[in-house]
Amino acid sequence: MTANLQTDALVEACHWIGAKGWAPATGGNMSVREDAQWCWLSESGKDKGSLTNSDFLKVEIATNQAPSGRKPSAETGLHTLIYRLFPEANAVLHVHTVNATLLSRIEKSAELVLSGYEMQKSLRGQTSHLDSVPIAIFDNDQDIDALARRIEHYATERPLNYGFLLRGHGLTCWGRDVAEARRHLEGLEFLFECELRLRQLEKL
Structure with missing residues (x-):
């Protein structure tokens, strides 16, 4: 898939995310991999519900630098x-949903x-409701480099x-393409809402 086709699919996903209110107040961020x-x-600072292709910047994976x-x-x-940890990951979606934020x-x-x-x-690879699916939760940190090191250490x-949760912040998830990342996002958000409601009911 070319960069244009990838960003076209991502723009469509961003509009869907924005319509659901999952990236309020310009929050959230999304990306696709072009290559290694x-x-x-x-x-x-861009509203995710109205992004266009021109609102995506080319970023070097090794350095986090945008040549523009x-x-x-x-x-x-x-x-x-x-993208460095998971060569199969080609799309990443980060959202600020109420369910993910509260559960975290x-x-x-x-x-x-x-x-x-x-x-x-x-979720890719899951075949039974009987399985246990752990979603990692990391304490939020304004020092993104330090946060990335903690996540990398966990992954070793x-x-x-x-995906993973950032405490009091939101959900970051990924997939082999935009469609899979979007499916993971929608599936996890449904699961988070069920879990949150279940915990509330258990306290009644």
Whole structure:
């Protein structure tokens, strides 16, 4: 897939995300990989629901630098980390949904474990609702380089699949292409909403 086709698909996904209210107040950031060296990342401060192809910047994966001199997203280092860690990842979506943000604060452990939901099968490789699906949770940090190092360290010791939560911040997920990343996002968001409602009901 060429860069133009990739960014076309990503722009469509961004409009879908914006319509759902999952990237409010210009929050969130999205990217696609061009090749082993470059990715295209949303420009900082742009409303994700109205992005165009020209709102994506070419960024070097190894250095986080944008040759254009324009400012990529504040979380650029997390996107490039995912591309370095996972050669199969070709699209990354970072959103600020209410469900993901709240669950990341309610769950005090380092992982949110999902089990018993049929929608787990929306995640690549998952074939049964009986499986346990751990979603890593990392404490939020304004120092993105430090946060990236913590995530990288985690990934050397335990599987890091589909995505992760940043506590009080939101969800970052990825896929082999934009369509898979979008499916992972929608599936995880459904699972988060179910889990959040279940925990609320259990307290009644």
